[in-house]
Amino acid sequence: VQLQASGGGLVQAGDSLRLSCVASGPTARSSYVMAWFRQAAEKEREFVAAISVSALNSAYSDSVKGRFTISRDNTKSTVYLQMNSLRPEDTAVYYCAARIAEISTKDFEYRYWGQGTLVTVSS
Numbered sequence: 388v389q390l391q392a393s394g395g396g397l398v399q400a401g402d403s404l405r406l407s408c409v410a411s412g413p414t415a416r417s418s419y420v421m422a423w424f425r426q427a428a429e430k431e432r433e434f435v436a437a438i439s440v441s442a443l444n445s446a447y448s449d450s451v452k453g454r455f456t457i458s459r460d461n462t463k464s465t466v467y468l469q470m471n472s473l474r475p476e477d478t479a480v481y482y483c484a485a486r487i488a489e490i491s492t493k494d495f496e497y498r499y500w501g502q503g504t505l506v507t508v509s510s
Contacts, residue, residue, distance in 0.1 A: 388412035388419060388499050392483045395504030398473055402508070406468040408483030408501055420486050421459055421466040424494055425479035425506075434492040435481070436468060446490050451477075473508045480505050 394406040410419065422437035436457035438445045445457050456469040466483060481504050484497035491497070 388485055390483050390485060390499055390501035392481065392501040392504040395481060395506045397507045397509065400474055400508055400510050402473050403469070403471045404473060404506060405470065406481055406483075406504060406506075408466045408468075410464040410466075410485060418487065419499070420488065420490050421457075422484045422486075422490070422497060423457065423466075423468045423481055424484060424497075425477075425481045426503075427476075427479040430479075432482070432494050434494065437490045437492065438466060439490055444490060446492060448492075470506070473506075475508050475510045478506060478508050 392408045423435040426432040438457045459466040483501040485499040486497045
């Protein structure tokens with residue numbers, strides 16, 4: 388499956404932004420757990436959020452819980468990350484990722500990755 392992330396940009400602290408990730412390929416529509424990770428400059432990649440195939444289950448890192456919401460539209464093979472109350476520390480390249488089986492917070496367990504979209508939050 389191929390993943391294409393978009394929606395990044397430059398915003399001010401407190402603003403909102405929505406990222407999208409479109410999956411393509413013969414089994415892309417609803418077969419994969421989808422997740423968002425991010426990597427800030429000079430830092431390791433970290434888990435942000437993940438959502439199950441059915442969208443009934445999701446997981447969030449403590450740093451974004453209550454501010455970010457992950458969702459998916461399997462008819463469009465798209466996963467979203469709604470980011471509210473953005474902070475300068477949310478500045479990073481955001482990557483979408485996909486895997487078969489259950490939700491995981493570990494990046495090495497995701498087989499498929501998008502190219503990343505940059506989110507910059509100014510103070």
